Amino acid sequence: MHELSYATSMLNTILETVKNHDFKNVKRVSKINLEIGELTFINVEQLKFAFEVISKSTICEGAEIEVKFIKPYVICGNCGYKGELDVIDDLLISCPKCGSPSSLKIEGGREFNIKNITVEFEDE
Template identity: 30%
Template sequence: MPRMHEMSLMESVIAIVCEMAQLNGASAVKSIRLDVGVLSHINPDSLLFCYEAVRRGTIAEHAALEINRIAGEGWCLDCGKTVPLDERFGACPDCGRYQVQATAGDELRIKDMEVI
């Protein structure tokens, strides 16, 4: 079941994509690629569901949507290493301490789009 969070995010994504496409003289959007971090608390399935609803009636109505998951990564202040993160505020997998600052995996980014 989609959450309001994903609906609002997808409405913003479609608005940005359509605006940029029109500013660049495009008549339609063929595809959209998003980067969604695993630490972002954004559900990709919910995004896809919301995408079906919000793209109708826009120049992105027939665009394919691809969602790329971005792994979580952080910098451990205690051991000075870049480490993988499976959860926000998780422990460093090397030293076990919780002084890890997230450096990747919490983003939602329009990576690119194809227009005609």
């Protein structure tokens, strides 16, 4: 279950960011916005569940997770096509313009980015 490793990485990154920026009086992280490439094939429900389990007793406990999916971006060495690729359930990927399966260079679609987080602070 690679969703657990993504969830762990996400939690560690957020906790380190809050610590390294020396934010004072952080009450909780209430929202996490992610960008996930479609080629990661991450099951978002499993990711959310894994994050919910590992974030207990941290400032991220109960955080809402929103996901924006990023389509793969390819360049075809055969016809020169540059653009997005619609991912189909099978793993056979070919150029949307010329159909060539062997000359595609994948430039995007494997991302896993924390775009931003919403942090709530304690009242002083």
